[in-house]
Amino acid sequence: MSWQSLTEVALLVVLLLLLAPPLGRHLARVYAGEPGRIGRWLVPVERALLRGAGVDATRSMGWREYALAMLALQAVGIVALLALQLAQAWLPLNARGLPAVPWHVALNTAVSFVTNTNWQSYSGEVLLGHLVQLLGLTVQNFVSAATGMAVLAALLRALEPEPREGLGNFWVDLVRGVVHVLLPLSLVLAVALLSQGVVQTLASSMSNAWIDPALAGTVQESALGPVASQVAIKQLGTNGGGFFGVNSAHPFENPTPLSNFLELLAILLLPAAACFQLASSVRRPAHGRALLAAMFALFLPLALFAMRVESGSSPAFGGAPVDAQASELQSGGNMEGKETRLGPGESALWAAATTATSSGSVNAMHDSFLPLGGLVPMFLMQLGEVAFGGVGSGLYGMVLFALVAVFLAGLMVGRTPEYLGKKLGAFEMQMTSVAILLPSVAVLIGTALVVATQAGRSSLQEHGAHGFSEALYAFSSAGNNNGSAFGGFDGARPLADVLLALAMLVGRYGVALPVLALAGSLAKKRAVPPSPGTLPDGGVSFVVLLVGVIVLVGALNFVPALALGPVAEQMGSSVHGR
16 A cells, blocks of 8 residues: 555545534434524525425424425436436437336436436446436436435434424535535536536547557547536435446546545545534534544544555465566456556545445446455445435434444443433334445345346356356445446346435435434434433543444344355455465
């Protein structure tokens, strides 16, 4: 692992710690309806949109009404995006005359982008026209991210000390997230990416003449489109779906080291800021810092481990005689499936960041990682996408694990557990258990169906341990709304598309709905003052307990499956090498 890679990690951590607190406080003010001096000029836009939609911004919703409003919007989004893809052949901004998208790919894509998963079983520049990219995918990038932020805002209101009847208004929260947060940040990032050479045009392609004399006269067509605008929101909204099939490995999406770093920072920024949003909303600064510390405690060791593994050579080479040229290649790390302009260190860091969040964007082929290097992004997703997780969804997922932690602490001292002063009863723990376990069930059942059926196995490029890893990774990604993939898994088949879409729906709404039900119950309770038996929620002991709970739950759910996949492959490679 090079010193440049370590310097990048250090710089990333420092910038996150500098930028996340003020952004988190801004988020808290936005959802409280007090955007401050920074957001005052956008208030008329917010009001105009709400008035145009006929929304009474003063009316607060109970959790059921809030959930129904969210589901109604999501259902309309799925139908609209599905219709756009099926009607693509007759739509404008389709200069290449692309046909309608196959029904199963269209269904998978519609569910994927509406649930903030952005799994792609296709190459965007080959399958989709500009209108579908702009009106369909980019719009859903904003809406799906704002939906996760709205659910978090509702939960944070429920955690405020004073009891309340409603959780706020879903439509107001949705508009505020887009207008005051996602649009301004995306505009700034898009301009920065344009300065680095990320393309933004309605032209469909450009022609390139080869410089190589042996190919003189040959012309290569390179796809173009409105890329910078989509890249900005895909990273900031932890969406991850790229304009091009190879995502952020494409030089038109990610041309320079600076664009790579800016996109990496954007992936982690809003999830980190959400910790300070919680701290401001419930007036518990120490607890917000503790949650962020737990996120870093999970993310940094795994990221550094992946960087170390990918900077080494394959265990299959162990003890084998190699010539000088091969030895020199090995010393540069595992470069298979990686951009030479990025190298193994930055590729592994990106892989860890994009799977620690629910972004899923990639700048390397995860299928080409070494077995233990590929285990890291897989395990980060299987932890529940909480370190750092998606915008909004990452923190409300972390709060679920915090509830389990304080529940266990209460059992150990023989008292009723409480979180931020709110007493936890049977209903709260039932909703917490459902939300934590449902995505795991979707992942394991989906993986089993793929490897146990002929139609499912047809999606696998490899057999044996690595083939199992491809299937496990695909459903870990879908069930946790991540969207990245081992490239060897062919998702563009009817069975795989449908199963993955179902896993995405469970991963999104099987968590969001219990969280809203939990919020509805907690909102009616008054916070009680801490007593000598209360577990401090801002100290080292709480961070250690929380991290332990997250790792333990992830390990219990997935260690047997990981043993059949990447662990078995690593052991087999090591034996093979010897």
